[in-house]
Amino acid sequence: MAxxxxxxxxxxxxxxxxxKQQELLIRVxxxxxxxxxxxxxxxxxxxxxxxxxxxxxxxxxxxxxxxLTENGFYDFWNWFDYESWYPLGRIVGGTLYPGLMVTxxxxxxxxxxxxxxxxxxxxxxxxxxxxxxxxxxxxxxxGKEIWDSGAGLVAAILIAVCPGYISRSVAGSYDNEGxxxxxxxxxxxxxxxxxxxxxxxxxxxxxxxxxxMVSAWGGYVFIINxxxxxxxxxxxxxxxxxxxxxxYNCMYILGMLLAMQIRFVGFQxxxxxxxxxxxxxxxxxxVFYFLDWVKHMLSDTKLFQAFLRxxxxxxxxxxxxxxxxxxVSGYISPWTGRFYSxxxxxxxKDHIPIIASVSEHQPTAWSSFMFDFHILLxxxxxxxxxxxxxxxxxxxxxxxxxxxxMYFAGVMVxxxxxxxxxxxxxxxxxxxxxxxxxxxxxxxxxxxxQTGSTKGSGGSKSSSKALLDQSQPFQxxxxxxxxxxxxxxxxxxxTHCTWVTSEAYSSPSIVLAARGAHGNxxxxxxxxxxxxxxxxxxxxxxxxxxxxxxxxxxxAMGNRTVIVDNNTWNNxxxxxxxxxxxxxxxxxIEIIRSLDVDYVLVVFGxxxxxxxxxxxxxxxxxRIGGGVFPVIKEPDYLVNGEYRVDKGAAPxxxxxxxxxxxxxxxxxxMTEYGKPPG
Amino acid sequence: MGRTSSTKEDAGALFxxxxxxxxxxxxxxxxxxxxxxxxxxxxxxxxxxxxxxGSFPFNSFLSGVLSCVGTAVLAGKSNFLSPLxxxxxxxxxxxxxxxLCNLVLHLVIMNFLG
Numbered sequence: 001m002a003x004x005x006x007x008x009x010x011x012x013x014x015x016x017x018x019x020k021q022q023e024l025l026i027r028v029x030x031x032x033x034x035x036x037x038x039x040x041x042x043x044x045x046x047x048x049x050x051x052x053x054x055x056x057x058x059x060x061x062x063x064x065x066x067x068l069t070e071n072g073f074y075d076f077w078n079w080f081d082y083e084s085w086y087p088l089g090r091i092v093g094g095t096l097y098p099g100l101m102v103t104x105x106x107x108x109x110x111x112x113x114x115x116x117x118x119x120x121x122x123x124x125x126x127x128x129x130x131x132x133x134x135x136x137x138x139x140x141x142x143g144k145e146i147w148d149s150g151a152g153l154v155a156a157i158l159i160a161v162c163p164g165y166i167s168r169s170v171a172g173s174y175d176n177e178g179x180x181x182x183x184x185x186x187x188x189x190x191x192x193x194x195x196x197x198x199x200x201x202x203x204x205x206x207x208x209x210x211x212x213m214v215s216a217w218g219g220y221v222f223i224i225n226x227x228x229x230x231x232x233x234x235x236x237x238x239x240x241x242x243x244x245x246x247x248y249n250c251m252y253i254l255g256m257l258l259a260m261q262i263r264f265v266g267f268q269x270x271x272x273x274x275x276x277x278x279x280x281x282x283x284x285x286x287v288f289y290f291l292d293w294v295k296h297m298l299s300d301t302k303l304f305q306a307f308l309r310x311x312x313x314x315x316x317x318x319x320x321x322x323x324x325x326x327x328v329s330g331y332i333s334p335w336t337g338r339f340y341s342x343x344x345x346x347x348x349k350d351h352i353p354i355i356a357s358v359s360e361h362q363p364t365a366w367s368s369f370m371f372d373f374h375i376l377l378x379x380x381x382x383x384x385x386x387x388x389x390x391x392x393x394x395x396x397x398x399x400x401x402x403x404x405x406m407y408f409a410g411v412m413v414x415x416x417x418x419x420x421x422x423x424x425x426x427x428x429x430x431x432x433x434x435x436x437x438x439x440x441x442x443x444x445x446x447x448x449x450q451t452g453s454t455k456g457s458g459g460s461k462s463s464s465k466a467l468l469d470q471s472q473p474f475q476x477x478x479x480x481x482x483x484x485x486x487x488x489x490x491x492x493x494x495t496h497c498t499w500v501t502s503e504a505y506s507s508p509s510i511v512l513a514a515r516g517a518h519g520n521x522x523x524x525x526x527x528x529x530x531x532x533x534x535x536x537x538x539x540x541x542x543x544x545x546x547x548x549x550x551x552x553x554x555x556a557m558g559n560r561t562v563i564v565d566n567n568t569w570n571n572x573x574x575x576x577x578x579x580x581x582x583x584x585x586x587x588x589i590e591i592i593r594s595l596d597v598d599y600v601l602v603v604f605g606x607x608x609x610x611x612x613x614x615x616x617x618x619x620x621x622x623r624i625g626g627g628v629f630p631v632i633k634e635p636d637y638l639v640n641g642e643y644r645v646d647k648g649a650a651p652x653x654x655x656x657x658x659x660x661x662x663x664x665x666x667x668x669x670m671t672e673y674g675k676p677p678g
Numbered sequence: 679m680g681r682t683s684s685t686k687e688d689a690g691a692l693f694x695x696x697x698x699x700x701x702x703x704x705x706x707x708x709x710x711x712x713x714x715x716x717x718x719x720x721x722x723x724x725x726x727x728x729x730x731x732g733s734f735p736f737n738s739f740l741s742g743v744l745s746c747v748g749t750a751v752l753a754g755k756s757n758f759l760s761p762l763x764x765x766x767x768x769x770x771x772x773x774x775x776x777x778l779c780n781l782v783l784h785l786v787i788m789n790f791l792g
Contacts, residue, residue, distance in 0.1 A: 199771070199772075199775060200752075200755065200772070200775030200776060200778070200779050201771075201774075201775045201778065203779075204775070204778060204779050204782060207782075245755065246755045249751045249755060250751070250752070250755070250779060253744065253747065253748045253751055253783075254748070254779065254782060254783060254786070256744070257741075257744055257748070257783070257786045257787070257790065258786055260737070260740070260790065261786065261789060261790060267736060267737075267740065270740065289754075294696065297695075297696055297699040297700065306692070307692055
């Protein structure tokens, strides 16, 4: 009897770990749970519908991935696609970002090598959640680098469920951003690590991270402008150091060289205005290095000051003259429309209607911010406060990343995605620092009590702490109350995020669901049925004309040649289609015959009450068509400035091709999808 | 008048003090500086050549110039004999990093030459 408790306690003692090992176990288990959580919270649509690709753009990515698996990398890199943009074709190899496709095919090959017989579609559907899990790991290490490991853990948890990120990385959303956010955060983390350690190896890693980002998404321009801006801020605030010099130079040169291997990017790093900031800062760094060297050489400071003045003014002057010459002579191209509209949000509405028409490019409303960020929205300023309290190279970086990305998130809804990692990290700093302070308060009182009782004597520290406790007797209770409040807020955040993911961001938008009259679920699979009808009932070389939204899906699922698709690289071609859709039938048939079209596809939601059909988008067709062909005038289709489609609509509206096709025999409640013209 | 002559004197004094300080550096540092200078000189020659001949295979031009600039920058940075070098890393690690970065640089250049 007496020996059994002894052996049991011995057993327990052998399991009892030291504190450091306990801490490590807790950290690793939290990270594993967060990894799994980030993956499974994105699987709603796979469970509710089926494992398929969502939306429009991912279908193009899927088609190119299929091509890559079947034909190998060389053919993929040199692919000329004659099935889209009918008479023109598209040089796919030179006009896409290959990172996503190459990654998916790599995962597919690895799985196949391990004898898992998966289909490439499954890999494509699940690529984004997999990379979201990896992003949480990177967020942990980044938080650890900026603040401490507690902040890293909180950052990992916050970013695992944040709706701003989930919106573009659900299972089935096989789009560039799913991989690009991972590459973005990884590049930033490795660069900050390089600046902190000054090692060439980390800068090399950041160059590779930058290369991966360039191969994955056009948003790499954010990196190549934020990092020089950050370096400039460090230089101005007097934080120049050899580590910064090593990190930035290696990353810039190697990163630029690697980035130019992507054909779509080409020589933009030396020719485009968007990349000139990086080059300017590069030369400025050389000047600083030179100044540092001179300062080291000279012993006379007064002489050095004079030299400093001369050198800096002449360097800035030379740089300014070179930039001016480049821009005036046209060698350095100015900022392209897509990125210029970020600096001047009104630019796109007046000049480039295609960019203005995309719903994701509209300015963000406060409700979107609240919807996507929830409590992070007020934790963000709190985190900024903490960062300013402890300024270092790393916290300056995260502050700059947060502020610039929040500005851009305010300009365009789509860019909330880019702001999400920064907001999560800064909020994590706020949460971690606050919780840490509160728990220190809780613990310190216990410790004072203990030392008071065991040691019996008080050093000045414990006596002052005792005094402090005596002055605020409810400090411990306040701390407990605040901790409970923090716990409550975080649990509300988790609930909100799961609700948002389930309701708002998990619809595949190619399959629609509704409640029938008896509460049963009705699934509308009309899009896919229409595309398969095209695939099975039309000749192999038929050409289909539709609005550019559906182009990718028609080529991917219907396997037919289209006139325009989502790439929108040729505005005149799209305007021709827009003109055809908005003209009278006899004018339209001329245009359609000149384009060799066999079938016209329109999407009409009148039968089911689907609201985002072609009638809804019709005014954009008019605007884009009218932008190139002045024959189409928008006021012709409006009644007193109002857009109506009923009996009281404008006569031009009632007789145009789109209206005729949509409402053909609508009185008899028939809707037809693919139908030959004329 | 006094101002300009004083700046001139300043410039002269500056030049002299720089020269004397530089002459005092050890020989192996000067060799590395010579290497960096040679790399930059090669880059300049390529730029002049491009200005004369035209920039048709632009990727080849870029890869040539950037390889020279890259080796110059890497050598300047990994110069662990220099007094400016950050003391946190041991020299062997710095040298290994230098070799790795040069390897990557030249592989990319060879791919880019076309």
